[in-house]
Amino acid sequence: MTNAAAALVDHLFRNRAGQMVAYLTRLLGPQYLDLAEEAVQEALSKALQIWPYSGVPAHPSGWLFRVARNAALDAVRHGMLVDQKTASLAASEVARMASSADLPGEVEFEEQLRDDELRMLLMCCHPALPRGARVALSLKTIGGFSTREIARAFLSEESAIAQKLVRAKRQIRSECIAFELPKGDELTLRLDSALEAIYLIFNEGYAAQTGENLTRQELCGEALRLATLLAASSVATPEVHALVALMAFQAARLPVRVDSQGELVLLEDQDRNAWDARLVAVGFHHFALCAEGPQLSTYHLQAAIAAAHAGARSAAETDWRMILELYTQLLQQCPSPVVALNRIVAVAKVNGTEQALSELNALASEDSLRNYYLLPAVEGSLLLEAGNHPAAAESFHRALQLRCSEPEKRFLERKLAQCTDSLPIAHLESRYQDPLLGL
Amino acid sequence: MPNYMLLLHNDPTDWKKMSPEEMQKAIQKFIAWRQKLDSQRVLVGSAKLRDDGGKVIRGKDHMRVTDGPYSETREVLGGYFTISAANYAAAVEQCRDCPGLEYGGTIELREVEPVPGA
Numbered sequence: 001m002t003n004a005a006a007a008l009v010d011h012l013f014r015n016r017a018g019q020m021v022a023y024l025t026r027l028l029g030p031q032y033l034d035l036a037e038e039a040v041q042e043a044l045s046k047a048l049q050i051w052p053y054s055g056v057p058a059h060p061s062g063w064l065f066r067v068a069r070n071a072a073l074d075a076v077r078h079g080m081l082v083d084q085k086t087a088s089l090a091a092s093e094v095a096r097m098a099s100s101a102d103l104p105g106e107v108e109f110e111e112q113l114r115d116d117e118l119r120m121l122l123m124c125c126h127p128a129l130p131r132g133a134r135v136a137l138s139l140k141t142i143g144g145f146s147t148r149e150i151a152r153a154f155l156s157e158e159s160a161i162a163q164k165l166v167r168a169k170r171q172i173r174s175e176c177i178a179f180e181l182p183k184g185d186e187l188t189l190r191l192d193s194a195l196e197a198i199y200l201i202f203n204e205g206y207a208a209q210t211g212e213n214l215t216r217q218e219l220c221g222e223a224l225r226l227a228t229l230l231a232a233s234s235v236a237t238p239e240v241h242a243l244v245a246l247m248a249f250q251a252a253r254l255p256v257r258v259d260s261q262g263e264l265v266l267l268e269d270q271d272r273n274a275w276d277a278r279l280v281a282v283g284f285h286h287f288a289l290c291a292e293g294p295q296l297s298t299y300h301l302q303a304a305i306a307a308a309h310a311g312a313r314s315a316a317e318t319d320w321r322m323i324l325e326l327y328t329q330l331l332q333q334c335p336s337p338v339v340a341l342n343r344i345v346a347v348a349k350v351n352g353t354e355q356a357l358s359e360l361n362a363l364a365s366e367d368s369l370r371n372y373y374l375l376p377a378v379e380g381s382l383l384l385e386a387g388n389h390p391a392a393a394e395s396f397h398r399a400l401q402l403r404c405s406e407p408e409k410r411f412l413e414r415k416l417a418q419c420t421d422s423l424p425i426a427h428l429e430s431r432y433q434d435p436l437l438g439l
Numbered sequence: 440m441p442n443y444m445l446l447l448h449n450d451p452t453d454w455k456k457m458s459p460e461e462m463q464k465a466i467q468k469f470i471a472w473r474q475k476l477d478s479q480r481v482l483v484g485s486a487k488l489r490d491d492g493g494k495v496i497r498g499k500d501h502m503r504v505t506d507g508p509y510s511e512t513r514e515v516l517g518g519y520f521t522i523s524a525a526n527y528a529a530a531v532e533q534c535r536d537c538p539g540l541e542y543g544g545t546i547e548l549r550e551v552e553p554v555p556g557a
Contacts, residue, residue, distance in 0.1 A: 008470070013463035045455045048462040052469035052538070053487035053518045146458030218460075 008056055013044055015225075016061055016104070017144035020068045022116035025141075028072065030123060031173045033141065035075050043068035061104035117142055118233050119179050121226060124168075125194035126177045133168035134197040136161055143222045153216045154204060187235060194230065195243050195299070198223050202247050206254075220251050231286060241290035242299035245283045249306035252279035264407045268315040280310050301330040320349035337366040341375060353386045373402035377412060384419060393419035442483055442551040443530040445520040445537070449544035451490045468538035476522060476533065487518040514545065521551070 017040050024036035043064050057063045102109050124137040139145040139153075147165065151158040171177070182190050205219030227244045230236060256274045259265050287307050290300055305326045312318040327343035340363055348356035360379055369375045380395030396416040400409065457465065476482035493515075495507045517539075524530035527550065534546050 008463065008467060011460065011463075013459035017459040041455070044459050044462050045451075045457070048454055048457070048466055049451065049490070049517065050487045051466050052473070053485045053520070055473065056466070056470060144459045146461070149458050149460070 008060060011144075011221075012060065013047075013064075014144035016064055017044060018120075018142040019104075019113045019117055020065060021141050021144075022120035023065075023113060024068065024072050025120060026116050026179055028076075030177060030179045033169055033172065036072065037141070039068045039071035039075060042071040059103075059105065065102070065104055114229065114233070115181075117229055118235070119181055121194055121229065122182065122190045122235075123172070123177055123179050125190060125197050126172075127189050127193040128175055128177065129168050129171060130164075131196070131200070133164050133171075134193065135200050136164045137168045138194075138197055138226065139201065139219075139222065140165055142226065145222070153219055181235070191230070191235060191237060191240065195227070195239065198226050198230075199243060199247075199299075201226070202250075206250060217254070220247070220254065223247060224251060231289075238290045238293040238295050239297045239299055241286040242297060242303045245285075245287035245290055246299055246303040246306050248279045248283035248286065249303070249310045252276040252283060252310065258407065262407060264411045267309065272313065275310075283307065283310055296329075296333075298330060298334045301326050301333065305330075318349075320346055324350045337363060337369045338372070341369065341372075341378060345378060348382055348385075353382045357382050357386065371402050373399045373404040373408070373412070375399075376402070377415075380412075380415060380419075384415070389419045440523040440525055441553055442521050442523050443527075444549045444551060445522065445530075445534060446547040446549065447517045447519065447537075447539045447544055448514040448547065449517045449539060449542065450514050451517070453543060465538060465542060468541070472537055475536075476520075481522045481524065481533070483521040483523055485518065485520040488516055490515055490517065517544070 020040045020043070021033070021036050024039055025033055028036055046067055047060075047064060051057070102112075104110065104113070120142050121138060124141055125134045129137070135154075136150055139150050140147065145153070147162050148158050150156075151161045154161070181187075201219050202223035205216050205221075205223065207216075224244070224247050227240065227247060230240045231244045252275045253267070253270060255276060256265055256270045283303075284307065287303055290303060305323055308319050308323050308326070324343070324346040327339065327346050331339050331343055341360075344356050344359050344363070347359055357379070360375075360382065363369060364375065364379075376395045376399040380392045380399060383389075383392035383395055393416060396412050396419065400412050400416070404412070454462075454465075473482065473485075493507060495505050497503045497505075522530065522533055524533060527548070530548055530550075534540070534548060537546060539546060
């Protein structure tokens with residue numbers, strides 16, 4: 001009995017919750033997503049109430065699926081389905097499944113579950129749904145996150161997230177968004193939309209720089225799981241592999257991005273041996289796969305930049321020329337001031353601080369960067385490197401007036417202190433990569 | 440050593456609001472606590488009592504059966520553990536890290552009356 005406790009693998013409940021909701025939604029129909037979620041919640045809370053006394057059953061997943069199926073069947077029998085036609089259809093489906101031998105752990109059933117999850121993800125990421133709703137719905141239904149956890153992760157109100165979810169589900173019903181595997185152009189659109197949502201989830205987690213908010217860090221893991229699900233499916237494209245590679249390279253650095261004192265450790269100073277070697281390998285695996293095809297998406301370019309860093313044995317061995325070239329291409333495809341700012345960091349490495357500073361001046365008038373602390377921060381480090389300490393100090397002062405996290409603030413304060421020291425300054429460029437680009 | 444019953448009271452509606460991850464963590468804490476008792480060979484038994492459908496029965500000639508007993512209270516008796524311990528103080532110590540307490544529940548601790556000569 002006690003040995004069975006080992007069967008509770010990490011995130012089993014969270015991951016199985018998503019699969020069970022997807023599985024029941026396939027059987028009941030997307031209009032009864034709520035009912036599927038309730039049945040799953042009931043199964044999980046029964047486990048919570050019984051297992052402390054009985055111990056973990058020998059097949060925890062099988063136990064959960066059986067209880068969730070029965071809960072769904074009960075709801076159908078008690079006439080919870082409003083529409084009679086779908087009700088009788090769902091009833092026969094659920095009755096069939098209740099007697100079926102669908103057992104988690106068996107190869108065929110696990111394959112079916114992955115397919116259910118995939119359809120669920122593509123349904124939750126329907127382009128008709130607002131972007132924020134896609135993110136929230138994916139995390140809730142497939143990710144197994146609670147409304148409260150999503151709110152905490154996105155620094156939002158629980159009621160606001162709940163409302164987003166209610167509206168999204170209503171839209172799924174009213175627009176009859178199907179639980180399907182789309183084809184052709186429709187599939188391309190859905191995949192784009194899903195990749196966007198997944199990358200948003202990842203970045204939200206990645207932007208959380210301290211250990212004080214574990215939920216946010218877990219977003220990175222969930223985003224990787226969802227992207228890997230897509231990559232392993234029949235709908236995988238080179239772009240999907242590019243996103244997996246990009247996120248895996250970035251996630252590999254998460255363990256050393258903050259030191260034991262909670263201070264930021266920048267790429268250049270990170271102990272590269274402490275990067276997660278498994279994730280780096282996953283990154284290179286998918287990076288190789290993403291090259292199969294003529295596409296060169298923004299994910300490809302970002303993954304290539306991340307690969308250049310991941311492949312450099314030391315900061316000094318970084319191929320900045322290639323990185324600059326990649327940023328130039330990325331800027332053409334995605335002309336955003338934030339990308340331009342990141343590119344300037346590479347410009348400084350390749351062409352020197354003077355040219356970087358003059359390009360930075362051209363960016364300074366961008367409205368969207370007006371309140372972006374990284375602009376004066378990059379400027380400060382370039383000036384510091386050029387030996388202009390008073391001007392650098394002025395830049396860091398300006399950066400400190402703008403919104404940034406506590407560790408970022410302490411980092412800027414350390415830089416500011418350096419402006420008054422005359423100690424030789426290490427190269428700083430790679431330190432000011434934007435989290436969006438994940439460097 | 441005498442046996443002690445740990446009667447765990449909790450509010451089941453609180454538990455229903457937890458996320459899957461939080462539920463799993465709670466179960467794992469209980470399992471770790473059980474393992475501690477097991478490894479000390481003091482866990483005698485345990486059972487969950489159903490939260491719904493309970494009855495209270497009174498009277499002999501005019502036996503009355505009512506639903507409950509929890510209809511008027513928020514907290515219900517969720518289940519029990521029986522452990523062996525040297526005395527009340529030692530049994531209280533075993534309760535100290537029972538996860539039920541962490542989740543807002545209470546434990547009623549009762550010594551099982553030893554039967555003389557048994």
